[in-house]
Amino acid sequence: MEPVKQDAEHKATILLVDDESINLSIFGQLLTPYYQVLVATNGQRALQLVCLTPKPDLILLDVMMPGMDGYEVIAHLKANPVSRDIPVIFVTALNSDLEEERGLVLGAVDYIYKPCHLSILLARIQTQLELKSARDRLKDQNTFLETEVERRDKDNRAVHAQLLQSEKLAAIGQLAAGIAHEINNPIGFVSSNLNTLSCYLTDLFCVVDAYESTLSDTEISKEALQKLQELKKQKQLDYLRSDISELIAESREGLLRVRDIVQDLKNFAHSDANSWELADLHKGLDSTLNIIANELKYHCAVHKRYGDIPQIYCLSSQLNQVFMNLLVNAGQAIETQGEITIGTGCTDQEVWVEISDTGKGIAPENLSHLFEPFFTTKPVGKGTGLGLSISQNIVGKHGGRIEVTSNLGHGSQFRVWLPIHPTQS
Ligand SMILES: Nc1ncnc2c1ncn2[C@@H]1O[C@H](COP(=O)(O)OP(=O)(O)OP(=O)(O)O)[C@@H](O)[C@H]1O
């Protein structure tokens, strides 16, 4: 396997290390037609040369040298990242299995005895060079693949973050629309009540004015009194009296509803999403329910079966997000009319919150995919498939779990188990 003669630019570089210049000269002459040859007459010089360009592709290293012997040189070469991968072939006059073994253990790729036949020497050098170039190619490919995997990973993370962000925005948009509706309703009737009240006041003042002008007469005629009676009747003063108090009570009630919604919103997101605190889950459930009332009220009857549960240490606004996802899912599973039941309870160590619905249920083959990000059976634009995956993440952070049971065509139950005293990571 004689190597092909190449022009200097494409020749592999071989470093000869030998303290005897006669050896360097013989090997040098043999190899020069095929390789670019560097020479070093001692170990120190060899270690310097491997750090320069062109870096040798292979080293032929004498074992017996004064000062630093071949074994010490190879130990240094292997310890230095710059030279670690350069294959080293020991060339020695020492014909001993033990020495050969020592050389190989230290990292040499081959062991050649002097004197040796040129064609054998060339073949063994060529084999090692080919192996090295295959290793180099593999290394390059690995580096390329690693950067590619890293780049794709980064891209994926960016896309995921972007999707999460748009999911969040969509959810906030939906929520905002629901809340706007909830607030608009009372504001609508309060402002219509104010209009009516203003008409009533005009009528009232009209009657008051008539009374005043009658009273300013020195003598009140029977006729004038009759006119006043008629005006009172015409303006339906008795009806005004009762309707005004009703309108005021209704308006007050409407404003209280607006105040409650604002309070619920504050409760829903009152704390920093990342702050752990002792919280009452029932309060969180109630606020969440009020916030999504608009989504549920037309087709779902909601029943609360709250048990006696302790406050738990948790990220309460994140748990509210879980309850919201489960309640919205339950509402969306109910196609015409149905019921949602929210139950709570506890054991010694854990509390549970169960949201069950009488909706369409989950096909058995889908059960194992529910918590996968982007798994959705909803039409485009309706669901992104992130609700449960986000919820599981949040519950996982608490050291809890979500259990699901479902009966296709009849409904589903999602039970969230949370430790009362979570061990925070
Ligand atoms: N209560 C439920 N009843 C029936 N199917 C459900 C219920 N909850 C979840 N699923 C199923 O699990 C899927 C995944 O739910 P998930 O909340 O993760 O996403 P989504 O509701 O589709 O979309 P998103 O919550 O992102 O708007 C849903 O598409 C639905 O098929």
Ligand SMILES: [Mg+2]
């Ligand atoms: Mg959902």
